[in-house]
Amino acid sequence: MNRRIEKNRPKPAAPEPRGNFSLRAWREQHLYSLFSSLGRLAARPWATALTLAVLGFALALPLLFWLLLDNARGLAGNVGEAGAISAFLKPGTDVTAVQAFAARLRARADVAAVTVKTPEQGLDEFRERSGFADALKVLHYNPLPAVLIVDPRGDPGPLAAQLRADPAVDQVQYDAQWRQRLNAILVLALRGAQVLAGLLALAALLVIGNTVRQDIAGRSEEIAVMQLLGAEAGFVRRPFLYSGFWYGTFAGVLSLMLIGIVQVILAAPLARLTAAYDHAFAAHGLGIAQMLAVLAASAALGWLGAFLAASRHIVLGQPR
Amino acid sequence: MNRRIEKNRPKPAAPEPRGNFSLRAWREQHLYSLFSSLGRLAARPWATALTLAVLGFALALPLLFWLLLDNARGLAGNVGEAGAISAFLKPGTDVTAVQAFAARLRARADVAAVTVKTPEQGLDEFRERSGFADALKVLHYNPLPAVLIVDPRGDPGPLAAQLRADPAVDQVQYDAQWRQRLNAILVLALRGAQVLAGLLALAALLVIGNTVRQDIAGRSEEIAVMQLLGAEAGFVRRPFLYSGFWYGTFAGVLSLMLIGIVQVILAAPLARLTAAYDHAFAAHGLGIAQMLAVLAASAALGWLGAFLAASRHIVLGQPR
Amino acid sequence: MIAFDRVGKRYPNGFDALSELSFALDAGEMAFVTGHSGAGKSTLLRLVALLERPTRGQVTVNGRNLGAVRRRGIARVRRGVGMVFQDHRLLLDRSVFDNVALPLVIAGVPREEMAKRVRAALDKVGLLEREKSAPSMLSAGEQQRVGIARAIVAKPPVLIADEPTGNLDPQLAAEIMGLFGEFQQVGTTVLVASHDLPLVKRMGKRVLVLDHGRLIDDFQPRNTGP
Amino acid sequence: MIAFDRVGKRYPNGFDALSELSFALDAGEMAFVTGHSGAGKSTLLRLVALLERPTRGQVTVNGRNLGAVRRRGIARVRRGVGMVFQDHRLLLDRSVFDNVALPLVIAGVPREEMAKRVRAALDKVGLLEREKSAPSMLSAGEQQRVGIARAIVAKPPVLIADEPTGNLDPQLAAEIMGLFGEFQQVGTTVLVASHDLPLVKRMGKRVLVLDHGRLIDDFQPRNTGP
Numbered sequence A, B: 001m002n003r004r005i006e007k008n009r010p011k012p013a014a015p016e017p018r019g020n021f022s023l024r025a026w027r028e029q030h031l032y033s034l035f036s037s038l039g040r041l042a043a044r045p046w047a048t049a050l051t052l053a054v055l056g057f058a059l060a061l062p063l064l065f066w067l068l069l070d071n072a073r074g075l076a077g078n079v080g081e082a083g084a085i086s087a088f089l090k091p092g093t094d095v096t097a098v099q100a101f102a103a104r105l106r107a108r109a110d111v112a113a114v115t116v117k118t119p120e121q122g123l124d125e126f127r128e129r130s131g132f133a134d135a136l137k138v139l140h141y142n143p144l145p146a147v148l149i150v151d152p153r154g155d156p157g158p159l160a161a162q163l164r165a166d167p168a169v170d171q172v173q174y175d176a177q178w179r180q181r182l183n184a185i186l187v188l189a190l191r192g193a194q195v196l197a198g199l200l201a202l203a204a205l206l207v208i209g210n211t212v213r214q215d216i217a218g219r220s221e222e223i224a225v226m227q228l229l230g231a232e233a234g235f236v237r238r239p240f241l242y243s244g245f246w247y248g249t250f251a252g253v254l255s256l257m258l259i260g261i262v263q264v265i266l267a268a269p270l271a272r273l274t275a276a277y278d279h280a281f282a283a284h285g286l287g288i289a290q291m292l293a294v295l296a297a298s299a300a301l302g303w304l305g306a307f308l309a310a311s312r313h314i315v316l317g318q319p320r
Numbered sequence C, D: 001m002i003a004f005d006r007v008g009k010r011y012p013n014g015f016d017a018l019s020e021l022s023f024a025l026d027a028g029e030m031a032f033v034t035g036h037s038g039a040g041k042s043t044l045l046r047l048v049a050l051l052e053r054p055t056r057g058q059v060t061v062n063g064r065n066l067g068a069v070r071r072r073g074i075a076r077v078r079r080g081v082g083m084v085f086q087d088h089r090l091l092l093d094r095s096v097f098d099n100v101a102l103p104l105v106i107a108g109v110p111r112e113e114m115a116k117r118v119r120a121a122l123d124k125v126g127l128l129e130r131e132k133s134a135p136s137m138l139s140a141g142e143q144q145r146v147g148i149a150r151a152i153v154a155k156p157p158v159l160i161a162d163e164p165t166g167n168l169d170p171q172l173a174a175e176i177m178g179l180f181g182e183f184q185q186v187g188t189t190v191l192v193a194s195h196d197l198p199l200v201k202r203m204g205k206r207v208l209v210l211d212h213g214r215l216i217d218d219f220q221p222r223n224t225g226p
């Protein structure tokens, strides 16, 4: 061990360091914080991985839920047809009258589409579908009326009532019960989805805040020493903001990866589903722009969480 | 300040403390750990609340999901009827032959239920439903055959084929496309639910492990000092196990409360849904036994997480 | 009671903190260890309390060869050695009372007896009325005395102290050294590392002098105190 | 440079650590503070570095009335005072080099100049070749010297040291005190708390003696070192 004490006389004391933080000093400090915070994360790879996993999950879950809802809405659109109103016209209404009636309906604001089913089409369909082929052979003439299949836009109730009152219409079939069930299910699903998404977003915020808080608690000695040595509040806070930023960014990347994995797992049943729908409905994932938005948002969230936690917890050790 | 130094001669040195841990000492130590761990949680109310919130959410989410799935299964059971097979018997088959055929079908393993629809019932229903009331008035006799509505159990494919081949059967109607769609949706929902539940359970484990790890990291000095003073490994670990236990228990209570809140929020739309189903389907929450199971499981999970983290992280400071 | 036989300690970074160290201390004997900063005094004491293992040679404490103690036995050895740490090692989030009580809690002493013994130990170092303070509210010397109280509270058969008077004024340092002397007189083996040569000489006990990890002197000063 | 005017410090628990303390130190003067354990030495130094605020009276450092310094100005005052802490306050997860560099990092000194100044400071305390070690791999005395290097590396106009030689052997202690003396000779104001009365007397500088928070003596010993 070297026990020699340097005997050169020290140089004259420098003047009191004034607040002359030059641009260069500012850059030095930011680089220092950037590297030290990254180095810190790398120095504890296990702890960092664990924290990132928690954050990644917390971010991926609301995203997945949002995707699910978005896709479900597309699916529900295809099922909407079930709410169509069938108007049976008086038997014997002639073809031009039927077409005129259909045109009148199409012009209404609360009608999305009208399909005309002539008595002949009706009979063909009836033969094919109902298994009464033999029974219907005994019919000597076509007893079926023309039918208008009306797709309502918005609330179908008043439309159905008006059709029922129309003199040209014999009978209106509108499965109110089925409609009601579908509505109830959709409302329930939506409400449930909102509640769950809210809970998940809250959980993500809690996790980030808690992580940064514990990070600060674990480095309280470092914070105290920096403050003792005359570090400004901003300087002390900076490494935490940077690590919050890194946490957020990496967690965002991780959540995107998780979403990708889930998409791969769901790919096969999804393909079967879209095939069942004659590819009328296509499931979609996140686009590039959405991915970038997720990354930016998670980085911002990390920074914000760190800022809140740091502002709240880095006050100790300072006299009033 | 008292600077007096006690001048009484100390008593003779006690013999080397042997490992004579009596029952009383054992009890003292456990009480000490129990109280010190609870006291620790109470001493940092904010931090504890934050951690508990995160854990509570992590536990509540998979539970909510499980409840959702369980309820959805009940709902799907009611919709299952859509997969029924309609077998149109040859016209003119007499009533006893129809009943015999139905009895034969009921005996099969792949049949859940058989409903017989006589031609009269069929005509009534047909009149009511199809809007052909006027048209059917012109029929001089009932052309409809008897229909058997067969609820399949398991894969309905082979059953439908065999029915089709039966000489007594005129035609089989089995909406393969609708069945296929429903199946695809159910498979997708189930797969998605499994993936999400898996992710959530994993997240819960991660959160607990991470919390205890950070707890241990924050108390590393305490652990080191205890080890320096000759505390056994079990003694050092004990307070962490107790706090893990407390964390788990309180988080379980919190998650039950969260589930209760969600149930209150969803009560209104759920009531509408069950009304739409003529109360044939009843949404259910957690029973008392299930609640107790949740509490026990979360306490055990907390203890286990603490044990794993403690075993993994409390090794430092001991020579080999 | 404490015997070193050709002990060497090389730290993982390759630094030889102790080499070829041999000496023996009888039960109830008291000795000082001195030497320059970094000579290996703390390392020596750490070997006695099994905070480190030697890389060569054999250490015997309380008639027990520490090399033969397995990992599960370490805690028991440590409970038999009271140690004053150079850096106190007090728990900052517990009161002075709780800090001193820690060895008794670990040994499972009943609550009532614990309070009595803790107060007796605090009284010996002159800090009885500070039992409820947090360590951060004490001066450095007071913290050091709390560390001493914690080391003696369980009345261990071996007492080792690393620089126990470094933060004390000369008068108090002498009183504390006297306290260690009293423990020796009732049969405790005492080993104290200290820089305070005048005080060490005045105590008139055996002195081991380390230099760069080697024992360069082992003597008994003649003048026994003022 | 450092002036106390009827300063009193009462801690939140009601304990009066300092009372009616008045003295003045010129720029470039060097003085020692002594007194029994708990006399208030550390408290006095903490007031100079604005680690605590007095409850009465006025402290002036570098011509600045510390009572008028708002919260945002505290950091700047501290950067103007180099302090050696009684309990080192080193960061255990950073190398010796990084610990000593901290004040320069905080002041935003460029990287190349930083390395030069850190090595010069480590060389002064004789620890140049330990720059890569972790503080936990150093002996207590070595840690104390790292703390001294950290206090002097930014060449502050005021240097205060709390028991800087408590863990050093007498020879090294004298050398370190000599180092403080050299700083004084180039214009730094130096205030050192120490228990080591013989060494203090040998230095021949002004001595302030505290007793239960009161200044009971303020003298200049005649014999100026051996």
Ligand SMILES: Nc1ncnc2c1ncn2[C@@H]1O[C@H](COP(=O)(O)OP(=O)(O)OP(=O)(O)O)[C@@H](O)[C@H]1O
Pocket (backbone or CB within 6 Å): A001, C011, C012, C013, C015, C016, C017, C035, C036, C037, C038, C039, C040, C041, C042, C043, C044, C086, D136, D137, D138, D139, D140, D141, D142, D167, D168, D169
């Ligand atoms: N964990 C470690 N790894 C590497 N070297 C170490 C370690 N601990 C101590 N050393 C080195 O071993 C030498 C002896 O250290 P020790 O703490 O025993 O000295 P000491 O005599 O107690 O000194 P002091 O009087 O300053 O406390 C020192 O040079 C120190 O740097």
Ligand SMILES: Nc1ncnc2c1ncn2[C@@H]1O[C@H](COP(=O)(O)OP(=O)(O)OP(=O)(O)O)[C@@H](O)[C@H]1O
Pocket (backbone or CB within 6 Å): B001, C136, C137, C138, C139, C140, C141, C142, C167, C168, D011, D012, D013, D015, D016, D017, D035, D036, D037, D038, D039, D040, D041, D042, D043, D044, D086
């Ligand atoms: N934060 C605090 N709260 C209450 N009392 C305190 C606090 N800090 C110090 N004290 C008390 O104030 C008195 C003076 O403390 P100080 O640390 O200044 O003493 P000192 O002269 O440095 O002693 P030593 O030589 O032992 O370091 C002591 O009795 C101490 O117990």
Ligand SMILES: [Mg+2]
Pocket (backbone or CB within 6 Å): C041, C042, C043, C086, C162, D139, D140, D141
């Ligand atoms: Mg030492």
Ligand SMILES: [Mg+2]
Pocket (backbone or CB within 6 Å): C139, C140, C141, D041, D042, D043, D086, D162
């Ligand atoms: Mg002090």
